[in-house]
Amino acid sequence: MKDFIQYIIRFLLGDDIPGEYITAIGYTADPRLYNKYSIVIHPSGFFDSHLYGKPSSIPTLPLKLIDDIPLLFGEAKEEMIGDTLVLRADLVASTYFLITRYEEMIRRDMRDEHGRFPGKQSLPYKAGFLHRPVVEEYGLYLRNKLRQLGLQLHEEKPGIRQIYLTHDVDAPFYCRSWRNVIREIKNGENIITALKIKNGNLESDPFYTFPKLFAENEKLVTALGKDRCKVICFFKAGGNSVQDKPVYKLIGKDIKNLFALCDQFQVEIGLHSSYQAGNNPELIVKEKKKLESAIKKEIKLNRHHFLSFREPEHTAFLQKAGIFEDFTLGYADVAGFRLGTCRSVRWINPATRKLTSFLLHPLTIMECSLSEKKYMGLSYEEALAYCLGLINQTATHKGDLVLLWHNTAFAEHKADYLNKLYTDLIKKLMNE
Numbered sequence: 001m002k003d004f005i006q007y008i009i010r011f012l013l014g015d016d017i018p019g020e021y022i023t024a025i026g027y028t029a030d031p032r033l034y035n036k037y038s039i040v041i042h043p044s045g046f047f048d049s050h051l052y053g054k055p056s057s058i059p060t061l062p063l064k065l066i067d068d069i070p071l072l073f074g075e076a077k078e079e080m081i082g083d084t085l086v087l088r089a090d091l092v093a094s095t096y097f098l099i100t101r102y103e104e105m106i107r108r109d110m111r112d113e114h115g116r117f118p119g120k121q122s123l124p125y126k127a128g129f130l131h132r133p134v135v136e137e138y139g140l141y142l143r144n145k146l147r148q149l150g151l152q153l154h155e156e157k158p159g160i161r162q163i164y165l166t167h168d169v170d171a172p173f174y175c176r177s178w179r180n181v182i183r184e185i186k187n188g189e190n191i192i193t194a195l196k197i198k199n200g201n202l203e204s205d206p207f208y209t210f211p212k213l214f215a216e217n218e219k220l221v222t223a224l225g226k227d228r229c230k231v232i233c234f235f236k237a238g239g240n241s242v243q244d245k246p247v248y249k250l251i252g253k254d255i256k257n258l259f260a261l262c263d264q265f266q267v268e269i270g271l272h273s274s275y276q277a278g279n280n281p282e283l284i285v286k287e288k289k290k291l292e293s294a295i296k297k298e299i300k301l302n303r304h305h306f307l308s309f310r311e312p313e314h315t316a317f318l319q320k321a322g323i324f325e326d327f328t329l330g331y332a333d334v335a336g337f338r339l340g341t342c343r344s345v346r347w348i349n350p351a352t353r354k355l356t357s358f359l360l361h362p363l364t365i366m367e368c369s370l371s372e373k374k375y376m377g378l379s380y381e382e383a384l385a386y387c388l389g390l391i392n393q394t395a396t397h398k399g400d401l402v403l404l405w406h407n408t409a410f411a412e413h414k415a416d417y418l419n420k421l422y423t424d425l426i427k428k429l430m431n432e
């Protein structure tokens, strides 16, 4: 069996399932091999060379269902052949399709104005299951089948395994340099106010919300423990696109204060790859080195600015740069489970079908996806209900929750509800 297939079966069954159960499941169309396994998943033909990589391999709607779970490939049929249960539902291909971003590779012409694959054009959104981690539902289905065959499996208690509170530092300060003051004057703002912010305490800068934000995070870290709740700040270190503005320096008193605050709260620092690097991923190496020399630590984590992780194969550039984990993969226009899973998953390159050790952490919720008119445009009540739904799903399946709140969204003067929503979610999560 190919290693990526073995990995998918292992991933479906979960980390806590003993190894012998993994080998009890086969993925073969050859009836002579059926008796080697307790369960055989019959391949639907998705990986066959005449179909794989072709537009015709994308499932058409409406999808079939197995126990109310949307099935991407195969049939909702099963039969006992000898002592082996043969499933015609191709859970391997269905999982592969979701965790590899296969759809995005096939539909290269489908991109938004920033070159990103739009969530609302995705199969999970169109089929109405983006808010469900269906890969975990496949896993539960498969474990239940093993139980039906008399194998003893215990189901773990529900609860979120790991929470990542993350902040993309697009603009750490509002007005702390002469360049900022000139911008304010050009924009017709009051020069006295601008100078006051520039020369005043760092804490009085409206974008420097980190002390408040970290104090809020600390409540959850204390409640759940450092092992279960981690805080990460992603810093930019380059980029010449308009979307990369404002450019901030990684040297100077203010940023040093911010790095020291991160140290004090044990906040991990990751690279916020620039918008430009999203288009030219070879720039990631340079940006990573620049950030490393500023903080004098090795960088292992990444998230792309604008979530502009444009092509699935670009992951290889992160690997080449010596980055091991990424936190980009949610859709900007709609929150949910972009990879079909709420657990971190090893990247399989859909172009080569190679399994790698690179870890993708699905992004569950980015705050502006909820509030912005052009994205979901939800009211506070709707956003809270939607977030609680995703949190519930994640807890049910022992998944990881990744929240992204920008420091600027936490500014007090902001008229929207994102500041309040964050504190409400933290409160709710303290009981998880």
Ligand SMILES: [Zn+2]
Binding pocket: 168, 169, 170, 272, 304, 305, 306, 307
């Ligand atoms: Zn950003």
